[in-house]
Amino acid sequence: MPDTRVATSTRSHADVRQVGINPNHWYVVARSAEVTNQPLGVMLWQHPIVLYRDRAGTIQALADRCPHRYVKLSRGQVVGDAIECAYHGWQVDAQGHCAAIPYLEAQQKLPNCRVRRYPVQEQDGFIWLFPGEPARSSQVALLGVPEWDHLNYIASVTTIDCQAHFSFLIENLMDMYHGHLHQNYQAWADPKLQELHEDGDRIDAYYQAQSYYRIDKIWSVSQLFFPALRRLHPEPLTVSYTYPHWTSTLGEDFKIYCLFCPVGPTHTRAYLLHFTSLHAFPNLHKLPIAFRRFVKNSLFGSAKGLLDGLVRQDVEMLEDEQQAYLTQPEPPRELNRALVSVQRLIRTQAEQVYY
Template sequence: MSTVPHRRAARLPGPDAPPSFARARSKRAKVRAAGLDPDYWYPVEYDAALRPGTTLATRFWGHHIVVYRGTDGTLHALEDRCAHRQLKLSGGEVDGCRLTCTYHGWTYDGQGHVVHYAHDLFGRAQPEVRIPSYPVVSRHGLIWIFPGDPELAGQRRIPHIPEVTGARPWARLDASYTWHAHHSMIIDNVSDFTHAYLHRKYRPFWDARLTRHETRGDSVELAYDTFVGGGRFTSRFVDRSRVDTTGIELAFQYPYQRSDTGGSIKHWCFVLPMDRRTTRAFFLFYFDSLKIPGTRRQVPRVLMGPLMRLAGALAVKPLLRQDGVAVEAEQTGYEIHHAAPVVELNPAVGLFQDLTIRKWEEFLDRDRLRPRPSPIALADGRVPADAHR
């Protein structure tokens, strides 16, 4: 069966472009221009992908950040620019726990201080130069940065997932994609189960009926009566005698998304908003146990890992690729038809969007009270020039 045709989102300059957050009037225009509050932890890469002595160039809402791992394995995160000529430090060299710009050899420590100059200082004392640094940790196999106010990093918590960190961790499946789509489109997608038609070949869920949707603080909680895991591959391994697969509970636990089927099939989606039209999504699926096809016996724990890799290749990743094609097509459609009337039938989607808009407005309000504007707020020009006078 055919799926949504792939179309890479095209950049629309000038007056035909969608409005900025400040100029947006409709809910859809506001949510598609809103950023995510930087005063939370966000994943940027898998921990195993960044070897000692290497760098990673990433972005948060248009702001460039370099993450590097010292030769001792310690993680560091700095603004991705040398204070001298503004070259990207991600193109530099790691020496111990320091990072050296490849141009003039200015060397930075993990707190962003220049600690060495590889050239003559022309009779001057060594100047005190510093660029912003960011809290960075490894958790759940991912590298997380805190791009906002570092004083708040200790108050925010990366989601606790005891099922994958306990003494007997569940089998897990990881997948990550960079999509040319606004982050809110991805949250809409993974929480709105009315798009089962897109996945009709794999049937991860179908015939969904929304039974609950409500906002509680900074979280939107919802539930569907639906049939989960009906694909030709997954249906053989799900133990329906033990796991209730007739419903699913989800939450947009800002800025993260999670789901739970019968207490035994769970997932998290963590998004990194790179800019207004580019998002990296990290998916973590984990399973209590599965059954051997044709029996009621559980798959031995030693075989769960290989089975997860097979499930990823045959079932999970193909349907996520379908989601990617769809959200990228939605981004293209929005950029062309952003002024078109909005027709949205699922009431839960409106709650996701209300929460995203409110949290971004709260961040901008906090930022206006600071002596200097946050680079995150400035990244797409949302702060008026006189807002901090």
């Protein structure tokens, strides 16, 4: 595959809706449960990739492109540790080398061709892929989701899939002033931006807000199901863009992640994770681990209805923004300082290296 990456140091004023990703970061391309011993095709910034598990259950990631006729390997099947193309049965091993051809004649040798192999890790319930220079993958840390396996956190997950550039989504997540949109789905009200910090590839916006939820009684989780039980009270609200992902904390009770997989210039996928803390119940922590794990697993997805409602409403707005931009690309009238910082960070990352 030709190297199409180019430096963009001259693009400091590039249109943020046009810039690409910095590939030298870890992106989330799937949930662990989505990858089996059947090939799974995914797309990360216009690059088709096939994921599968080998005989040991280890995740393998290759360019989704057979070296023979360039059809998608994800249409084939896993044979041992290799993936077999559906078209002619060529097999490509986990290193990307051609391993077998069913009609190879006795005097013929396997062609010296190779499919691109991507660094990939399975951690915290997700598949993380590094699309940039492989040698740099060990130098860049994964964001990680430590609450995923922690027994004191109840998790809910939903998928965001929107026909819009990824900058629209991260701006939406960093903008706490659009609660007017969500009404019954909103977890907080009356946010006020207190501080804004920029440091390298990270932006932290500190808001003071009013939270609708307080997890301090054994029945508190029921507030997620019955909005009438909610009561406003002041809580700090922090949102952070640690390129290319987003995190948020609301008081001591809630942690939210958005793990990005930009598909292309006008298509973004992401995983939105919501964690409810059980730290307020010390007696629960004294119970047997097996029981605590049962509680955690039983309550998995308890906030999914809330997340789905938020995502549905946000995606409509993001796709409206994208279509409006395509029709008449004029700068929006933005007053939130956090979004100016977001655009600056996106441009800076794109200028370092992109493809």
